[in-house]
Amino acid sequence: MATPNSSSHQKSDATAMDAPGIDNGEEFGVHVFSSSSELLEKLHEKWTSGKEQPYPAMYSSVFGGIILDPAMMVIPIDDHMVHRGHGVFDTAIILDGYLYELDVHLDRFLRSASKARISSPFPWATLRRILIQLAAASQCKKGTLRYWLSAGPGDFLLSPAGCPKSAFYAVMINEDFLQCTEGVKVITSTIPMKSPLFATVKNVNYLPNVLSKMEAEEQGAFASIWVDEEGYIAEGPNVNVAFITHDKELVLPVFDKILSGCTALRLLELAPKLVEQGRLKSVRTANLTVEEAKGAAEMMYVGSTLPILPIITWDEKPIGDGMVGELTMALSDLLWDDMVAGPETQRLAIPYA
Ligand SMILES: Cc1ncc(COP(=O)(O)O)c(C=O)c1O
Incomplete structure (x- = not known):
């Protein structure tokens, strides 16, 4: 009887593209995307299932603006936060079109950044303006605003010395909130x-x-x-x-x-x-x-x-x-x-x- 492990070693007609992550032995070949448009098409597949897109907008200081295309809501793999965990984050919620306690969350965010020895690419007031504009661009009325400060992209070393500029990322997530009544x-x-x-x-x-x-x-x-x-x-x-x-x-x-x-x-x-x-x-x-x-x-x-x-x-x-x-x-x-x-x-x- 085939177990999930043994079946992955059996031959099959499926290609790597049909079943990503499954190694079909001799026929397994890693696809090479020949153009950015082919890759973009692939990335868009995930978001065209008809369901509501849960992330209406993202901000990236690396891109220098707000991104509405979910397929492009990405961060660089050589970002110190990605491969060394050198980043801090915080959250603020949006209810009925209002951001709740944004300023206290931002204060804690910058305190965390300072303890993690990450200098923000923007002062407090600019971070706040970016988050408000992101929330507005997202049209989200109920949801969560999550944001990160990272030592930034650069190289893959332990020291952030090769990461010239810290990075700020933020994403809006559509989410409903109800008061919890069950224990x-x-x-x-x-x-x-x-x-x-x-x-x-x-x-x-x-x-x-x-x-x-x-x-x-x-x-x-x-x-x-x-x-x-x-x-x-x-x-x-x-x-x-x-x-x-x-x-x-x-x-x-x-x-x-x-x-x-x-x-x-x-x-x-x-x-x-x-x-x-x-x-x-x-x-x-x-x-x-x-x-x-x-x-x-x-x-x-x-x-x-x-x-x-x-x-x-x-x-x-x-x-x-x-x-x-x-x-x-x-x-x-x-x-x-x-x-x-x-x-x-x-x-x-x-x-x-
Ligand atoms: C470890 C930990 N403790 C406590 C909290 C609660 O903090 P807050 O009320 O700011 O969401 C959080 C969430 O941010 C957390 O991650």
């Missing part, structure tokens, strides 16, 4: 977390984060929780985490060894409203042990694209009564209202043409 399961990650130097910089080295997410998914969980070397709760693989104690305190792990999430910081600003209403007793950051955290009344993930995701089970044990927490949803409402109807300081109207 999820999480596990404690066994994948080692990044050391504080790297965890506090939003750099492109997300291998531990990816492995941690895969580990959780393999166990039927949504994602994982990292615990640091001292036994304190850290964060999730691409989200922060927050707890409500039985005394109705909102507690978030301190940010010294983890990414300071823009959403978590905004939550800390907004949550005192619930204290004023007498629904929460206090709002603070603290070092939390696993025991304290597992004994919380409510637990949630916090991140830009959520903004709050209730957690109801951790390592197969219920959090609180195992139901979506009332205060979790009250915090979710606070953030969601801020995203859809918050003040001008948080929301920027995209100047679509």
